[in-house]
Amino acid sequence: MQEIVDKVTHYLFQRGFNIERVRPDLIKASQRKLRVSTWFSERDYLEWFDPMTLIDEFALHDSNALIIVAPRAYSVADEVLSSLERAKYWYDMYIDVKVYSVDMAMLNKALEEAINSILTTFIDLTYNVVKVEGKCPRCRDNLYLLYMNKFKSLATSEQVFEKIYRCVTCGLKIHRIDKRLRRT
Numbered sequence: 060m061q062e063i064v065d066k067v068t069h070y071l072f073q074r075g076f077n078i079e080r081v082r083p084d085l086i087k088a089s090q091r092k093l094r095v096s097t098w099f100s101e102r103d104y105l106e107w108f109d110p111m112t113l114i115d116e117f118a119l120h121d122s123n124a125l126i127i128v129a130p131r132a133y134s135v136a137d138e139v140l141s142s143l144e145r146a147k148y149w150y151d152m153y154i155d156v157k158v159y160s161v162d163m164a165m166l167n168k169a170l171e172e173a174i175n176s177i178l179t180t181f182i183d184l185t186y187n188v189v190k191v192e193g194k195c196p197r198c199r200d201n202l203y204l205l206y207m208n209k210f211k212s213l214a215t216s217e218q219v220f221e222k223i224y225r226c227v228t229c230g231l232k233i234h235r236i237d238k239r240l241r242r243t
């Protein structure tokens with residue numbers, strides 16, 4: 060498990076996050092205003108039934124996204140989602156956190172896709188550039204480049220360039236991975 064935690068930590072750092080190791084099984088990653096908790100579980104279920112325990116355990120008050128890395132991450136994610144649903148009825152507490160599952164058997168691909176998706180979804184919290192670059196393919200208004208980063212892909216082991224675009228008019232968000240940095 061330690062090996063997996065180290066690998067994920069290293070990867071998140073490459074993807075632009077600052078890392079805080081909260082517990083051996085929990086890391087918090089932040090980038091500008093974006094907060095992501097990553098939980099490593101050897102089990103495929105939650106040990107507690109009370110949603111408040113879940114919220115406290117993972118400091119979900121303070122997270123935009125929770126990544127679950129587990130042997131059967133999808134079933135843990137299901138439990139987390141129904142637990143958060145329960146929190147609404149039991150405590151009238153609404154926790155707005157997106158849950159991503161990363162199956163250990165497909166760690167490389169699933170983790171990369173989860174991070175791509177998180178950065179794109181929360182681009183307004185984490186943009187590092189603002190530049191008009193091309194036209195929106197949907198509404199033809201200006202497309203803004205809002206994020207650029209270079210990292211070694213876990214999925215392909217290649218050095219890649221990442222760009223995230225957003226159209227202010229229609230809201231379309233686009234995530235692109237290129238092997239070379241080029242103008243679009």
Ligand SMILES: [Zn+2]
Pocket residue numbers: 195196197198199200226227228229230231
């Ligand atoms: Zn548009």
